[in-house]
Amino acid sequence: MKTLCWLLVVYSQVFLALSVERKPLNKHIRHYEPLNYAESDIKDTFKNGLETKSLDFKSHGREFKLRLEPDRDSFHPGLDRLNDEIKEHLNSALAGYLEDEPNSEAFGSIRNGRFEGTIFTNDEEYTVRPAEMYFDEPQEFHSVIFRSKDEDES
Secondary structure, three states: OHHHHHHHHHHHHHHHHHHHHOOOOEOOEOOOEEEOOOHHHOEEEEEOOEEEEEEEEEEOOEEEEEEEEEOOOOOOHHHHHOOHHHHHHHHHEEEEEEOOOOOOEEEEEEEOOEEEEEEEOOOOEEEEEEHHHOOOOOOOOOEEEEEHHHEOOO
16 A cells, blocks of 8 residues: 555656646746745754755756855945845845755745755756746745756747
């Protein structure tokens, strides 16, 4: 019985992946994959006095081991004096890399327990966005991930 349940889960995952593979996200993005993980999958640790965040997930036939920390270098130091909304955005900015891929980079933020941003690997660029940016109805997944080569530049 356990094996049957496991096979049903695997079959439904494969079916979902195949059905998404044939469906473009919109007229500019030819292929995407759904991304879904629990908020608890984002792990917080402290390293050299900085809070770092770890998120591992699989997509596009590979594993992503994302390691992020606050991005304090991308903004002018005086910006945090403007207002609370700007402070919130500055404090949510993250930069990092893929643990198992040298020279990779990642930039984005985590809001409502979800990563949104861009991941640069040695040979590809991936974009992660909230699903509600592209769908009017709620989906079974909270985010989408697509490669730059799947975007239509025209």
